[in-house]
Amino acid sequence: MSSSQTILLLPAVSDGDVAAFEQLYDRHAPILYALLLRMLASPEDAQEVLQEAFVKAWNDASRYDPSRGSELAWLISITRSRGIDRIRSRKVRGEREKDAARDNSIRSTAVDGMAAVESVVAGEEQRAVRAALAEIPEAQRQALELAYFDGLSQSEIAGKLGVPLGTIKTRMQLGMRKMRERLRESLDR
Amino acid sequence: MIHETFDEIAALEAVGAATADESRFLAEHLEGCNDCAALARAYRETAARLPLMLDPVSPPPGVRRSIMDAVGASVQPVTLEIPYRPRPFIDPRWYATAALLFLALWGWREVGIRVEREQVRAERAVAARLEEERHLLAADNRRMMAQMQELAAPGTRTIALAGQKMAPSASARIFMDPARRRAIIFFYDMPPNPSNRSYELWIIRADKKAPEGAGTFDVDPESHRSSMTIERLPVDTEIKALAVTLEPKGGVTTPTSSDYYLMGEAGL
Ligand SMILES: [Zn+2]
Numbered sequence: 001m002s003s004s005q006t007i008l009l010l011p012a013v014s015d016g017d018v019a020a021f022e023q024l025y026d027r028h029a030p031i032l033y034a035l036l037l038r039m040l041a042s043p044e045d046a047q048e049v050l051q052e053a054f055v056k057a058w059n060d061a062s063r064y065d066p067s068r069g070s071e072l073a074w075l076i077s078i079t080r081s082r083g084i085d086r087i088r089s090r091k092v093r094g095e096r097e098k099d100a101a102r103d104n105s106i107r108s109t110a111v112d113g114m115a116a117v118e119s120v121v122a123g124e125e126q127r128a129v130r131a132a133l134a135e136i137p138e139a140q141r142q143a144l145e146l147a148y149f150d151g152l153s154q155s156e157i158a159g160k161l162g163v164p165l166g167t168i169k170t171r172m173q174l175g176m177r178k179m180r181e182r183l184r185e186s187l188d189r
Numbered sequence: 190m191i192h193e194t195f196d197e198i199a200a201l202e203a204v205g206a207a208t209a210d211e212s213r214f215l216a217e218h219l220e221g222c223n224d225c226a227a228l229a230r231a232y233r234e235t236a237a238r239l240p241l242m243l244d245p246v247s248p249p250p251g252v253r254r255s256i257m258d259a260v261g262a263s264v265q266p267v268t269l270e271i272p273y274r275p276r277p278f279i280d281p282r283w284y285a286t287a288a289l290l291f292l293a294l295w296g297w298r299e300v301g302i303r304v305e306r307e308q309v310r311a312e313r314a315v316a317a318r319l320e321e322e323r324h325l326l327a328a329d330n331r332r333m334m335a336q337m338q339e340l341a342a343p344g345t346r347t348i349a350l351a352g353q354k355m356a357p358s359a360s361a362r363i364f365m366d367p368a369r370r371r372a373i374i375f376f377y378d379m380p381p382n383p384s385n386r387s388y389e390l391w392i393i394r395a396d397k398k399a400p401e402g403a404g405t406f407d408v409d410p411e412s413h414r415s416s417m418t419i420e421r422l423p424v425d426t427e428i429k430a431l432a433v434t435l436e437p438k439g440g441v442t443t444p445t446s447s448d449y450y451l452m453g454e455a456g457l
Contacts, residue, residue, distance in 0.1 A: 018261055025253060030245030038243055047252045051259065055426050058260040073237040084205065085368050094331060129241040147206035148239050154206045169197060176200035180235045
C-alpha cells in the first residue's frame with residue numbers, strides 16, 4: 001500500500017513510544033474495527049479482538065518491515081488473523097447460527113464521519129478499492145468476501161452457494177486478478 | 190501453462206481460501222519461481238486492501254483506554270520480586286497430551302454421572318425433564334469438546350508453577366488460551382488444606398501492584414491433587430506471574446501472608 005504520504009509510526013512504537021502508539025491507534029483503529037465488525041458481527045467480540053490485535057501490534061512492532069507493505073496492511077493482517085481465530089473458536093462452540101440473526105443490523109452500521117476524516121490516507125485507497133470492486137461481477141465479489149471476511153474455506157463457499165468447487169475457485173481467481181489489475185492502475189502505477 | 194495453476198492458488202491463498210495442500214504446493218513453487226512469487230505478493234497486497242471497502246467505524250472510547258492501559262502498563266517497572274527459576278524444561282506437548290487425556294476422562298465421568306441421574310428421573314416418569322436433560326448433556330459434551338480443542342490449539346501456552354517453601358515438592362501446570370482468555374490449571378503434590386481454609390490462586394499483573402484473586406480450590410486429601418478453570422483472564426501481556434497462598438475458607442481479596450505454596454512467572 002502507498003505509505004509515502006505518512007510518517008511511519010511503528011519504528012517509534014517498537015521503542016516503547018506510547019504517544020506514537022496512540023497516533024497509530026487513532027489513525028487506523030476505525031478501519032480495523034469496521035473489519036472486525038464485518039467479520040464477527042458482534043461489537044463486544046470486535047472490541048475484544050481489536051484490543052488483542054493492538055496489544056499484539058505493540059509487542060511485535062519491531063517485526064514490521066516497511067518494504068513488505070504499509071503499516072495499515074500490517075495491522076490488517078494481524079487483525080484479520082485474530083478475527084479468523086475468533087471465528088474458528090466460535091465455530092467450535094456452534095455459535096455461528098446466532099450471528100446470522102445479528103448480521104444485517106451490524107452491516108448497516110452508519111458511516112462514522114469523524115472516522116472517515118481521521119483516516120485520510122485510507123481515503124484515496126478506499127475510493128480505488130471501491131471502484132475496483134464495483135467492476136467485479138457480484139458472484140466473484142461474493143466468493144471473495146465469504147473467504148476473506150467470513151473465513152470460509154473454498155469447499156464451504158461452494159456448499160453455501162450451491163456451486164461446484166471448480167467454479168468457486170475460478171470466480172475467486174478472476175475477481176482477484178481484476179482487483180489487482182485495477183488497483184495497480186489506480187494506486188501503484 | 191503450469192504457472193496458470195499457481196496464479197489460481199496464489200489468488201485463493203491471498204484471501205485465505207487455499208487448502209493446506211495447495212498452500213504447500215504453492216510455497217514449494219515460489220521458492221524457485223520469481224514471477225509467481227511476485228504475483229503471490231501482489232495478490233496478498235490486493236487482499237489486504239479488501240477491508241477498505243468498509244466504512245470506518247470509531248470504536249467506543251473505552252476500547253482505546255483499555256488498550257493504552259494494557260500497553261502503558263507493560264513498560265512500567267514491576268515491583269514484585271520473583272526469587273525462583275523455572276524447573277527444567279519439559280516438552281509442553283507432553284503436558285497438552287496429558288491435559289487432553291485428563292479432560293477426556295473428566296468429561297467421560299461427568300457423562301456417566303448424568304446418565305445415571307437421567308435413569309433415576311426416567312423411573313419417576315418425568316419425560317419432559319429427561320428431554321431437557323439430554324439437551325444439557327449434549328451441550329456439556331460440546332463444551333467439553335470445545336475445551337479440549339482449545340487446549341490442543343497451537344496458541345495455547347503452558348506455565349509451570351514451582352513449589353515454594355511452604356510446599357517444596359508441589360507443582361502446577363497452567364494451560365492458557367490467550368485468545369479466549371481462559372485457562373485450566375492442574376495442581377500436584379499439594380498438602381491437603383484444612384477444612385476451614387482454601388487455597389487461593391493469585392494473578393500478579395504487570396499493571397497493578399496488588400495481586401488479583403483468580404479463584405480458590407481445595408486439594409483432595411488422598412491424591413494431593415486439584416484442578417480449576419479460569420474464565421476472563423486479563424490479557425496475556427498483563428500477567429506477570431501467578432502464585433498460590435492458603436487463605437480463610439472461600440478466599441480473600443488480598444493475600445493475608447506472603448507464605449507462597451506455588452509460584453511461577455508468566456515468562457512472556
Ligand atoms: Zn511460476
